[in-house]
Amino acid sequence: MNQPSRLTLLLSALILSHAAGAATPDEQAAALFAPYAKAGAPGCAVAAWRDGKPLFEQGYGAASLEHEVAIDARRTVFDLASTSKQFTAAAILLLAQDGKLKLDDDIRRYLPQLPDYGTPITIDHLLHHTSGLRDYLALLNLSGVDDGDVSTSADALAAIARQQGLNFQPGSAYTYSNTGYFLLAQIVEKVSGQSLAAFSKARIFEPLGMADTSILDDHAKVVPHRATAYRPDGPAGFALLMSNWEQTGDGAVQSTVADLAKWDANFYQPKVGGAWLVEQLQAAGKLNDGTPLHYARGLMVDQYRGLDIVAHGGAFAGYRSELIRLPKLKLGVAVLCNRPDAAPARLARQVADIYAAGEFPAAAAAAEPVPVALADPARYAGVYWNAREGMLRRVDAQDGKLWYAAPGMKQELLPVAEGRFVRDPQRMAQPAVFTERTLVVERPGEPPARFERVSAGAMTPAQLAGVAGSYHSDELNADFTLRLKDGKLWMTVPRFGQQPLDNVFADAFGAAGIVLRLERDRAGKVTGMVAYLGRANGMKLVRRG
Structure with a gap:
């Protein structure tokens, strides 16, 4: 039986x-975690604590499908992905505290191989994601480097040094950039004479008793008790989804939910860095014009149900992570998962809701949005383009409803007034507002994104033939070929084969999150393209034939 x-x-x-x-x-x-409580599937570890005392700690699912090892909340180690950034920020601040660097130093003082863009980029620009530097993950991916390839710090530095421009002038805008935190790791190494892994072990992890925490900067190194990451493969199967990239700073911290509780305790009784470090980590940034940001230094500071929340999540390969803290309640939650279809940010907040039930301000209990009838939903449908951030969005009208679509994402827009919608009914702070030619979308932890409505593309086969040809990018160190096949353009991307290009709007093509805008000479002949990837924009592709 x-x-x-x-x-x-x-x-x-x-x-x-x-x-x-x-x-x-x-x-x-x-x-909440019942869907992950399956021995034959990857899952999550969760821990909640309050005032230094554990409330809940449990593992669900498998750390290794190959060896049938279950996730253990106290011992299983996960890659934190971008949740790692707070430790990089702490390392930089400790060096500032030591008097070995200043946050307003020009980064070329430590990394002279980087281009001079005419305006200094400071260490604090990197910490607050206001540097304008293009994201190296996007640069390497577009140049043909897969997540499973071995990729080193030297590879990333070379890709960054090839860039001839910025996403924006330093300090003028905010765009989340892994490049900034990778470069912070390089600065730690230059200033301290130690790798970020060695420095963090000596100055952060060992003093806090985080014995199961380390920074992985060698893909061949064995990490004891590390969970393997997987992706869904078929109706009930899973396949490996690991990365062999060796860059640190923007990610690569390996840790457990139990160790993260020890790190969280340092924010109340600081053993590392003292009160100054705690204050500086949580000090929100601002733009040159004074616009405040929700991003501090390696941490996001915001409001949740009427209370201050400090949080950061991560996603890389098949790992997903979230660490949150409600300072007023001294309540913390960590959720670490080894599958990409988990939602640790949502799960962590739901756990906080349970253990802080009745303690949120009554005024924070927002009423459910009440939908209204629209006279003509189709009037909002169309293509919307954000040139500064390189983002393309579609709004589609289907069966009397509106849908907001981006690569890999589709959300229903719930109308709450004419021209005003909510993307997520559970978070009223994310409205989408239409005016005559624009769409303004609120984003948690970031300034709103402003999109301009553009006319849909309608190039003829003859015009498409004029775009076909070979292109080269010095900034990506790669060649691209566009061919016309069956009335459609196909782009050969290094290592990843052919991708179909859609004529998304006038003189612009899109494929899998990439937007390519044509450049023409005075006679109208196509001379090149400019690539936009969201976090890396403006790379030139020059026509060679």
């Missing part, structure tokens, strides 16, 4: 609990 599964036992316990009365907080938290 088969033994009942862990999930069956959990659901049975919840049913009995509800029959006897309300479920306990631990039972409610466990129910």
Whole structure:
């Protein structure tokens, strides 16, 4: 006779609990992770703590499908991806505290191989994502480097040094950039004489007793108890989704939910860096014109249900992570997962809701949005373009509803007034507002994104033939070929084969998150293209034939 599964036992316990009365907080938290409580699937580890005392700590699913090893909340190590950035920021601040660098130093003082763009880029620009530097992950990917390839710090530095322009003037705007934090790791190495991994171990991890935490800067190094990352493959299967990139600073911290609780405790009783470090990590940035940001130094500072929240998430290869803190309640939650379809940011906040039930300000309980009828939903449909951030969005009208679409994402726009919509009914802070020719979209933790409505592309086959040809980019160190096939343009991308190009608007083509805008001479002949990838924009592709 088969033994009942862990999930069956959990659901049975919840049913009995509800029959006897309300479920306990631990039972409610466990129910959130029930979908991941399967021995034959990757999952998540979760921990919640308050005032230094553990509230809930559990692992769900498999750390290794090959070896049938379950996730252990205290021992299983995950790649934190971008949640790592707070540790890089802490390392820089410790060096500033030591008097070995200043936050307003020009980064070329330490990294002279970087181009001079005419305006100094400071260490603080890197910390606050206001440098304008193009994201090296996008640069390497477009030049043909896959996440599974071995990629080194030297590769990333070379890609960054090839760039002839910026996304924007330093300090004038905010765009999340992995380049900035990668370069911070290089500065730590230049100033301290140690790798970021060695410096962080000596100055942060060991003093806090984070024995299971390290920074992985060698893809061949064995990390004890590390969870393998997977992606869904077929109806019930999984395939490996790991990375062999060796860059640090923007990611690469390996840790457990138990160790993250020790790091969180440093924000209340700082053993590392003192009160100054805690204050500086959480000091929000601002633009040159004084516009405040929600991004501090390696941390996002915002509001959640009427309370201050400090948080950061991460996503790389098949790993997903989230670490949040509600300072007023001294409540922290960490969720680490080894599958890309998990949603740790949502799960972490739901766990916080459970253990802080009744303690959020009453005024923060927002009413559910009430949809209104639209006279003509199709009037908002169309193509919208944000040139500064290199982002293309579509708004589609289907069956009386509006849908907001970007590469890999589609959300319903819920109308709450004529011209005003909510992208996520659970977060009223994310409205989308239409005017005559623009769409302004609120984003959590970032300034709003402003899109201009553009006319849909309609190039004839003869015109498309005039675009076909070979192109080279010095900035990407790569060649690209465009061919006309069956009335459609196809682009050969290094290592990744042919990609179909859609004529998304006049003289612009899009494919898998890339937008290419044509450049012409006075006679109208196509001489090149400019590539936009969102976090890396303005790369030149010059026509060679």
